[in-house]
Amino acid sequence: MTSWLEVAACRNCGHRQFPVPLACGRCGNAQFDYVPAKLGTLGETTRVRNSEQRIALVMLDAGPVVIAQLLQPLEPGTQVEVTRDDVIGAREIRR
Numbered sequence: 001m002t003s004w005l006e007v008a009a010c011r012n013c014g015h016r017q018f019p020v021p022l023a024c025g026r027c028g029n030a031q032f033d034y035v036p037a038k039l040g041t042l043g044e045t046t047r048v049r050n051s052e053q054r055i056a057l058v059m060l061d062a063g064p065v066v067i068a069q070l071l072q073p074l075e076p077g078t079q080v081e082v083t084r085d086d087v088i089g090a091r092e093i094r095r
Protein backbone atom coordinates (compact mmCIF):
# COMPACT_ATOMS: atom_id res chain seq x y z
CA MET A 1 0.00 0.00 0.00
CA THR A 2 1.30 3.42 -0.94
CA SER A 3 1.74 5.95 1.79
CA TRP A 4 2.39 9.66 1.46
CA LEU A 5 5.16 11.85 2.70
CA GLU A 6 4.66 14.20 5.64
CA VAL A 7 6.85 17.14 6.58
CA ALA A 8 7.30 18.71 10.00
CA ALA A 9 5.79 22.18 10.50
CA CYS A 10 7.23 24.02 13.51
CA ARG A 11 4.48 24.93 16.00
CA ASN A 12 6.29 28.15 16.89
CA CYS A 13 7.34 29.67 13.56
CA GLY A 14 5.72 27.43 10.93
CA HIS A 15 9.03 26.53 9.22
CA ARG A 16 8.60 23.26 7.32
CA GLN A 17 11.34 20.65 7.30
CA PHE A 18 12.08 17.13 6.13
CA PRO A 19 13.26 14.84 7.58
CA VAL A 20 11.80 15.69 10.97
CA PRO A 21 14.57 17.43 12.95
CA LEU A 22 15.18 17.25 16.69
CA ALA A 23 14.64 21.02 16.82
CA CYS A 24 13.48 23.62 14.32
CA GLY A 25 16.37 24.89 12.21
CA ARG A 26 14.96 28.41 12.34
CA CYS A 27 13.85 28.95 15.96
CA GLY A 28 14.94 25.90 17.99
CA ASN A 29 11.43 24.83 18.99
CA ALA A 30 11.00 21.06 19.31
CA GLN A 31 7.26 20.70 18.74
CA PHE A 32 5.90 20.01 15.28
CA ASP A 33 2.70 19.39 13.43
CA TYR A 34 2.78 17.03 10.46
CA VAL A 35 1.66 18.26 7.07
CA PRO A 36 0.93 15.97 4.09
CA ALA A 37 3.36 16.57 1.24
CA LYS A 38 1.80 14.70 -1.64
CA LEU A 39 2.61 17.03 -4.55
CA GLY A 40 5.72 18.67 -5.94
CA THR A 41 7.69 19.73 -9.00
CA LEU A 42 10.65 17.82 -10.41
CA GLY A 43 13.99 19.57 -10.41
CA GLU A 44 17.17 18.07 -11.87
CA THR A 45 17.24 14.34 -12.51
CA THR A 46 20.17 11.95 -12.78
CA ARG A 47 20.86 8.26 -13.25
CA VAL A 48 22.46 6.36 -10.38
CA ARG A 49 25.95 5.21 -11.43
CA ASN A 50 26.06 1.60 -12.73
CA SER A 51 22.29 1.35 -12.46
CA GLU A 52 19.18 2.07 -14.47
CA GLN A 53 17.67 3.76 -11.43
CA ARG A 54 17.01 7.48 -11.73
CA ILE A 55 16.69 9.98 -8.91
CA ALA A 56 15.53 13.58 -8.84
CA LEU A 57 15.17 16.62 -6.68
CA VAL A 58 11.52 17.31 -5.90
CA MET A 59 10.47 20.75 -4.70
CA LEU A 60 7.50 19.87 -2.50
CA ASP A 61 4.49 22.17 -2.64
CA ALA A 62 4.61 21.90 1.18
CA GLY A 63 8.06 23.55 1.25
CA PRO A 64 11.09 21.28 1.65
CA VAL A 65 13.13 19.77 -1.20
CA VAL A 66 13.63 15.99 -1.16
CA ILE A 67 15.57 13.49 -3.25
CA ALA A 68 13.22 10.89 -4.72
CA GLN A 69 13.53 7.82 -6.90
CA LEU A 70 11.82 8.34 -10.23
CA LEU A 71 9.16 5.66 -10.63
CA GLN A 72 8.89 6.42 -14.35
CA PRO A 73 10.89 8.50 -16.86
CA LEU A 74 10.01 12.18 -16.28
CA GLU A 75 11.44 15.54 -17.27
CA PRO A 76 12.37 18.43 -14.95
CA GLY A 77 9.40 20.73 -14.36
CA THR A 78 6.87 17.88 -14.30
CA GLN A 79 4.26 18.09 -11.56
CA VAL A 80 4.52 14.86 -9.56
CA GLU A 81 3.01 13.09 -6.61
CA VAL A 82 5.46 11.86 -4.01
CA THR A 83 5.04 8.45 -2.42
CA ARG A 84 6.73 6.92 0.57
CA ASP A 85 7.17 3.19 0.63
CA ASP A 86 10.64 1.66 1.04
CA VAL A 87 11.99 4.78 -0.66
CA ILE A 88 10.64 8.22 -1.44
CA GLY A 89 9.33 7.98 -5.00
CA ALA A 90 8.03 10.44 -7.58
CA ARG A 91 5.55 9.69 -10.32
CA GLU A 92 3.32 11.69 -12.65
CA ILE A 93 0.17 12.97 -11.00
CA ARG A 94 -2.80 10.68 -11.66
CA ARG A 95 -5.75 12.69 -12.91
Ligand SMILES: [Zn+2]
Pocket residue numbers: 010011012013014015024025026027028029
Ligand atom coordinates in the same frame (compact mmCIF):
# COMPACT_ATOMS: atom_id res chain seq x y z
ZN1 LIG B 1 10.52 27.17 14.26
